[in-house]
Amino acid sequence: MAIENIRSLVAEDMAAVDRLIHDRLRSEVVLINQLGGYIVNSGGKRLRPIQVLLAARACGYRGAEHAKLAAVIEFIHTATLLHDDVVDGSDLRRGQDTANRLWGNEASVLVGDFLYSRAFEMMVEVGDMDIMGIMARTTNTIAEGEVMQLLNVHDPDTSEKHYLRVIYCKTAKLFEAAARVGAVLAGAGPEVRERLADYGRHLGTAFQLVDDALDYDGSVEATGKNVGDDLAEGKPTMPLIHAMRTGSAEQRQLLRAAIENGGLDGIERVMDAIESTGAIAYTRALASKAADDAVASLDCLPETPQRQAMEDLARFSVERTY
Numbered sequence: 001m002a003i004e005n006i007r008s009l010v011a012e013d014m015a016a017v018d019r020l021i022h023d024r025l026r027s028e029v030v031l032i033n034q035l036g037g038y039i040v041n042s043g044g045k046r047l048r049p050i051q052v053l054l055a056a057r058a059c060g061y062r063g064a065e066h067a068k069l070a071a072v073i074e075f076i077h078t079a080t081l082l083h084d085d086v087v088d089g090s091d092l093r094r095g096q097d098t099a100n101r102l103w104g105n106e107a108s109v110l111v112g113d114f115l116y117s118r119a120f121e122m123m124v125e126v127g128d129m130d131i132m133g134i135m136a137r138t139t140n141t142i143a144e145g146e147v148m149q150l151l152n153v154h155d156p157d158t159s160e161k162h163y164l165r166v167i168y169c170k171t172a173k174l175f176e177a178a179a180r181v182g183a184v185l186a187g188a189g190p191e192v193r194e195r196l197a198d199y200g201r202h203l204g205t206a207f208q209l210v211d212d213a214l215d216y217d218g219s220v221e222a223t224g225k226n227v228g229d230d231l232a233e234g235k236p237t238m239p240l241i242h243a244m245r246t247g248s249a250e251q252r253q254l255l256r257a258a259i260e261n262g263g264l265d266g267i268e269r270v271m272d273a274i275e276s277t278g279a280i281a282y283t284r285a286l287a288s289k290a291a292d293d294a295v296a297s298l299d300c301l302p303e304t305p306q307r308q309a310m311e312d313l314a315r316f317s318v319e320r321t322y
Contacts, residue, residue, distance in 0.1 A: 003316050006050065006309045013053045014046070016067040021074060024118055035103050035111045039078055042094045047207070047313065048178045049074045054313070055182025055196050058298075058306035065126055066185055072135070073178045075119040080142060080174075082112035087150065088233055131181050138177040145169025154234040156259040160241050167208045168201065175204030195300040199310065202294035207317045209287035212237040213280050216271065218321065231270060234262035238286065239279035246277045284318065291318045 007014065025036045049070035056066035084090070085098040086105045092098060100108040116139065123132055148166045152158045179200030183193045215230045216239050230237045236244070236259050244255050251273040258270050274280060294314040301307045 002312075003045075003320075006054075006313055006316070009305055009309050010050055010053045010057075013057075013067055013070070014050070016064065017046075017049050017053070017070045017074070020067055020071040020122075024071065024075075024122060025115075027114070031103070031107060032111055032114055035099050035107055036078075036115065038102070039082060039099050040074075042096055044074075044077075044094065046074065047317075048077050048174055050313070051175060051178035051200060051203070051310075052182045054306045054310050055179045055200075056186050057182075058301050058304055058310060059183050059186035059188040059192060059196075061182070061186035063185075066182060068122055068126055069131065069181050069185060070178075072119045072122050073174065073181075075115045075122075076135070076139060076142075077174060079112040079115040079119070080146075082108045082115070083146070087146070088229075090229065092229075126185075128184065130184050134177055134181055134184070138173050141169050141173045145171070145173065149235070152236060154260050154262060156236060156244060156256040158236040158241060160238070160245070163236070163238060163241055164205070167205055171208040172201045172204030175207070176200035179203075192300050195297050199294045199297040199314075202290045202297060203314050203317055206287040206290035206294065206314065209238055209283050209290065210318055210320065212239055213283045213287070214321070215239075216274055217280050228264050228267055231258060231267065232262055232264050234259055238283040239274050242279040242282045243274050243277040246279075247273050251277070287318045291315060 021040055022037075025033070025040060027033055027036075052070040052073055053066055056069075081093065082099055085093060086100045086108050090098050091101045098108075099111070120135070123135055145166055145168070149170055152163070152166060176197045177200070180193055180197040183196045188196070212230070215228065215237065231240070240255060240259060244252055244259075247255065254266065254269055255273060258266060291314040295311045298307055298310055301310075
């Protein structure tokens with residue numbers, strides 16, 4: 001099932017999500033409408049809200065509140081993007097100028113705060129304390145992940161184990177929450193809730209690892225971001241960590257200096273080291289294992305088009321080129 005077919009399966013529900021997003025983004029403050037609308041409409045994959053919709057329906061949910069929770073997840077994700085771009089000093093996302101480049105850092109941070117608070121306002125309307133607890137813990141974990149990543153910047157001694165923990169906190173936790181709240185809303189039992197949370201965690205891990213790989217073997221036209229951005233920011237992501245661990249002494253010295261100093265000086269030599277150590281293939285293999293684990297976590301669900309779509313979403317996460 002191609003991503004277009006997955007979107008087709010949830011088209012009606014996603015239309016409701018999109019209406020909610022645009023309605024609840026509205027504010028009397030014009031700048032919020034402008035900046036928030038810009039990033040929400042900038043062409044994201046919407047994988048996280050799709051997860052909520054698929055998980056709820058796969059667990060037998062027949063109501064309409066899943067659309068509101070999907071919008072909540074998207075608002076939280078969008079808020080993290082606004083904050084990330086400020087912290088990273090990014091000027092390109094999804095092939096467009098970042099909001100902070102157009103409106104400034106202050107506006108981007110404050111509109112991100114608005115999206116967070118609006119998301120929790122909408123969660124209160126759903127009125128499920130379990131879901132409130134899940135999302136409160138999730139946003140706290142994401143914030144911890146952002147700080148952990150900040151501490152990793154320019155640190156060439158970051159281990160694979162520690163980096164996988166950062167991936168979990170910063171990225172996979174929101175995927176995990178998306179699948180879990182869908183199950184909770186549907187009234188699924190504890191075992192199904194945990195299995196779907198496992199699915200989301202593995203899917204989010206696979207997604208981030210592929211992003212890491214694409215930073216070195218993608219293209220700006222396909223990914224919508226500058227190739228080598230992670231290196232320019234001094235971020236030791238999985239390809240660099242693997243190359244540091246397995247490369248020659250000369251390569252390790254080169255990569256250490258590249259991570260410590262940031263920037264793109266010597267990018268060609270860094271790319272050669274990444275290629276010669278098989279770092280991209282290693283990163284993609286980890287992603288494929290995570291996607292397989294995600295699919296295996298769905299064995300608690302009956303065979304339905306929604307379960308099949310969730311399996312295919314896991315495969316898409318590792319096969320994509322953007």
